[in-house]
Structure formats: structure tokens, C-alpha cells
Amino acid sequence: MSRFQKFKHQTRDAIHRGFDRHIRLAVTGLSGAGKTALITGILEQLLYANETQQLPYFKVKQQQRLNGCRLHTSSNWQVSRFDYEGAINCLTGDTPKWPQSTRDVSEIRVEVKYQPRSGLAGRVLDTRRLTLDLIDYPGEWLLDLPLLQLNYDEWSQQQQRLLNAELRHKLASEWLEKVNSMAIEASEDSAEQQLRELAADYRAFLRQCRSRKLLLLQPGRMVLPGELEGAPVLEFFPWPLSRPVPDVWAKRLQEKYRYYQQHVITPFYQKYFKYFNRQVVLVDVLQALQNGEDHFAELQLAINELMKSFSYGNNSLLKRLFSPVIDKVALVATKADSIAPQDHQKLTNLLRLMTQKQRQELQFDQIPHQVFSVAGIATSQIKKLSDGTTVLDGINEQREFVRVGAPEMPDAIPTGADWRRGYVYPQFYPGFTVQDSPLPHIRLDQLLEYVLGDKLK
């Protein structure tokens, strides 16, 4: 992009922000939380808004003031466009499947053209435009953001606390033993070689954690390196023992950690995360219930850490022009189509309980926030059988029809006996064809109204 074009783009973005018509929505969620599916669902509903009866709560559509929506490449020309068409092809192809886990960053811009509600603005201007920017990225990389606020020692202490949990400790045992027993070499070259070896083992441990569905895995690039595969910047690890780091290692580990903060996390944060002004925090509560107590606790910790990485505040005009802050937050439990509709309220309540601390802080800062249960792409159908039981019909990975009884949904955070009994939720697969567009969803209209509605008046 030429300097002039870039200036033009930036000026236009600043003007839109100034007139309150530019939303950069942070879709925040760990790997597998449902970011890509939700973004696809949002785009699908917006593009088809005027041709569907699926959006009863999206007022601009209900009041027949929506002219339409159009997709554009984002103003950041160095980033790939979010492959909405590819995602829909996946979901509706010959063998429908979920889009793959995201491997890199992509962005997309939606232009929403609408008529203002009657009143002065309605008479003076015929149509207005709202731009909505959405960014998709690998969930693994999100967990690097909290590291920006921790030095190496603080990070190590946090990781040591995590290693006390039974499952992690078991998975780390070989690595811990190796760190503990390695004879420290005096020469710098040998020390470097030792750290490289221990970092490779730490990475193998992180990957094992991942395959056991643990969530708080840092540094994120070790789990999914992208273009950093094999780069020396990844040759570090948190110090896991209670005795201090040997001197010859300490300097190197701290240096690498700082380098990672400055050259990997900071640019990622500055490029994508700094300018958000609205946020949707996606949480896969059902998966965490199914995976058990340790996972559930890690998920709560991860949400807490993540939300510390964003700036919340009152988005005054001045702030909006120069350094936008998040002025509204939706906390969203995803994949609500995996349970019966009469249990959605319980799912919402559970997320409310899980995020009590974060909500109190938002409340204190007077940031509007609300909790939802949604499905970006709804894959099941609810049926009431003649004997009164409720079942969910869907398709499994082998594309076979499956019918399951409504799974149990706790209405409070489970306790010891509940965890021992455990929870199981169906994992449905998409079974759509191109004729099914707009694809079904659950409560995306309420979410859209909450996130965009006040800007579409």
C-alpha cells in the first residue's frame, strides 16, 4: 500500500471512529472455543439478514432499516482476508465438515448500510454506514498476551503453581527430572546447547498437555510456532524448581524471554489487539465440564489472565480517536446447540458464575457487559418424543444420524461428587448443503443487537 493510500485509509478509519461508526470487535477465545465458527456465523447472518426470519432480535433488520451488508478486505493489507467463503464451503460441501483449526491471522471488514431511525438524522441523511472489523487468529497465540505483564520470574512462579496440579505434574515428570539433574556446564556454548535441549523437552511437554486438553499453555508459539518453527527465540522455558536458576542459565533464559516479549508478542499485540473497541469473550463451558475439574479450573484461570490483557474504559470521543478502549463486553458460552434449549439458561448462569470476578471488575469500571449462550452454527435439532422425553438429533463424524437424550447441565459450579460422576456432551458435525444458507444459529441476533445495535440507530 502506498503511503498516500495508507494515510487515506487511516484517516477514513479515524473519521469513522470519530463518528462512532467503526467497530473493531475482539473475538477472544482459546483454541477450540469457536472463534472461526462464530465469525463465520456472524458474517452469514449479516449477509443474509434481509432474506431470513432468523434474526427476530436484530432491531435494524426488524425495523426494516437495513439496506444490506457487504464484505471487504480489511484496511490492513498485509494480513490475509478471513476466508468466509472457504468456511461456508467446508460446512456445506459434498462432505460437510467444520473449518480447520486456525493457523494464521486473517481479517475481514463488513460494511453495514442502514437507514437511521426517524428524527433529525433520518431526515437529513438517507443512509449511514457502519464498518465492522473482525480478526481471526490461532487461539494458542492469544495466551501470549498475559506474558506482556509478567517478568521472567513472575511467569516462572505462575507456571510452578500450575505444575502442582496432578495431571500437569505427571506429564512434566520426565522434563522436571532432567532440569533437576542436569549437570550445569560452565562454558556459554555448552549452556546454550543444554537450554536448547531442555526447551525442546518443554515443548514436547506442552504438546502432551495439549493432547490431554489442558488449556493454559505458554508460550503460545511453542505450541503453534507458525513462521517461528526452529527459531532460537523459542529456546526458553519457565524455571520450574523452587531453587534459584543457575547463574549461567539465568541470563540466557531471561534474555530469550524478554526477546520473545519484545519481538514476538508486542508486535502481535500492537498490530491486532490494541485497537479493539468491543469484545466478545468466547468460552467453551461444555468442553471444560466434560474434561473435568482440572480443566475447568484452568479455563477459569485462563479467562482471568486473558481479560487482564485488554484495556477497558469509557470510550469518549477523544479516546476513540487516539487510543480506543473496549467499551462493551459480551461473555459468550458457545456450542449451545449441544444441549437442550430448556438448559440454555443454566449454561448462561454457569458462565455468569465462572466469570464473577471479571464481571465485578467490569461493573466497577462501568463497562456494560452481558452473558449469552449461543451457537455460531447450530447443528442439532431438538425433538420432543411421544413419551415426553427430549432428544437432540444430529450427525456424527461418520456422517451417520445420531439421536441423544438431552445431556445433563449443572446449574452451579460442580462439586466433588458431580465431577466424579462427570459430564458428557455430544459433538455434532455439520450436515448442510448450499441450499441451507443462511445456516442456522442460536441467539446470534441477540448477540449482534448487543454488540452493534446501539451504533445502528
Ligand SMILES: Nc1nc2c(ncn2[C@@H]2O[C@H](COP(=O)(O)OP(=O)(O)OP(=O)(O)O)[C@@H](O)[C@H]2O)c(=O)[nH]1
Ligand atoms: N455444535 C457446535 N460445535 C461448534 C460450534 N462452533 C464450534 N464448534 C466445534 O468446535 C470446534 C472448534 O471451533 P472453531 O471455530 O474452529 O474454534 P476456534 O476458536 O476458531 O479454534 P482455533 O482456530 O484452534 O483457535 C469446531 O471444529 C466444532 O467441532 C457450534 O456453534 N456448535
Ligand SMILES: [Mg+2]
Ligand atoms: Mg479458528
